Amino acid sequence: MGAIAYQASDFGPTYPHDLFERIANDLRGKGYSIQPQAIPPHLVWQLTTQVRQIDDEFAPAGVGRRDDFQRNQFIRRDEICWINGDTATGQSWLDWTAQLQQFLNRRLFLGLFSFESHYAHYAPGDFYKRHYDAFRGQANRVLTVVAYLNGDWQSDEGGEMVLYLDDTDQQGIKVLPALGTVAIFLSEEFPHEVLCAKRHRYSIAGWYRLNNSLAGRIDPPR
Numbered sequence: 001m002g003a004i005a006y007q008a009s010d011f012g013p014t015y016p017h018d019l020f021e022r023i024a025n026d027l028r029g030k031g032y033s034i035q036p037q038a039i040p041p042h043l044v045w046q047l048t049t050q051v052r053q054i055d056d057e058f059a060p061a062g063v064g065r066r067d068d069f070q071r072n073q074f075i076r077r078d079e080i081c082w083i084n085g086d087t088a089t090g091q092s093w094l095d096w097t098a099q100l101q102q103f104l105n106r107r108l109f110l111g112l113f114s115f116e117s118h119y120a121h122y123a124p125g126d127f128y129k130r131h132y133d134a135f136r137g138q139a140n141r142v143l144t145v146v147a148y149l150n151g152d153w154q155s156d157e158g159g160e161m162v163l164y165l166d167d168t169d170q171q172g173i174k175v176l177p178a179l180g181t182v183a184i185f186l187s188e189e190f191p192h193e194v195l196c197a198k199r200h201r202y203s204i205a206g207w208y209r210l211n212n213s214l215a216g217r218i219d220p221p222r
């Protein structure tokens with residue numbers, strides 16, 4: 001990984017409160033938030049190291065939930081590995097996302113109940129075509145969080161995530177998968193895609209969900 005060019009001041013005594021406040025304000029105002037250098041240096045270092053060490057635990061990603069899960073090479077080509085609390089690194093990531101969850105629930109009353117996330121590896125040439133992470137009315141995934149784990153990413157290396165503001169938007173907002181950047185958006189509102197990269201591209205994609213078990217039905221993670 002490249003040198004961490006983080007400003008120490010970004011992680012001073014007001015971290016993570018100020019960051020979470022900016023995210024909450026963005027979500028309230030426009031439904032998405034893009035925050036460079038959002039993950040603290042020690043955590044970004046742990047995650048960046050782990051994602052490159054677990055290469056043999058990655059499996060091709062599919063499309064759809066468990067019962068209609070299928071691999072579709074024309075839609076997505078990445079490989080994924082789910083993150084759990086079995087390692088200190090996984091646990092540190094879950095602690096950070098839990099802090100954000102608590103903050104957003106207090107500020108925005110989102111009722112975020114659970115969180116699931118996986119590492120993703122896009123080899124050169126891999127992509128993920130334009131899609132939604134959740135479908136209206138299914139009330140499963142509410143908020144998407146993507147964190148990027150690539151040092152020194154250059155703008156001519158591709159691999160941007162393009163976040164489209166609605167169904168008709170063709171231009172979108174391009175997000176470089178740069179070390180420590182976090183993109184957060186309402187899962188039902190924003191179509192998005194991952195463009196082909198020239199380099200190996202590492203990230204974490206995660207989703208906060210509502211409690212769908214309230215009707216007496218157990219709603220398993222995918």
Ligand SMILES: O=C(O)CCC(=O)C(=O)O
Binds near residue numbers: 120146161194205
């Ligand atoms: O890696 C990214 O930038 C986004 C990935 C994504 O859209 C997904 O896994 O659903």
Ligand SMILES: [Fe+2]
Binds near residue numbers: 131132133192
């Ligand atoms: Fe997505």
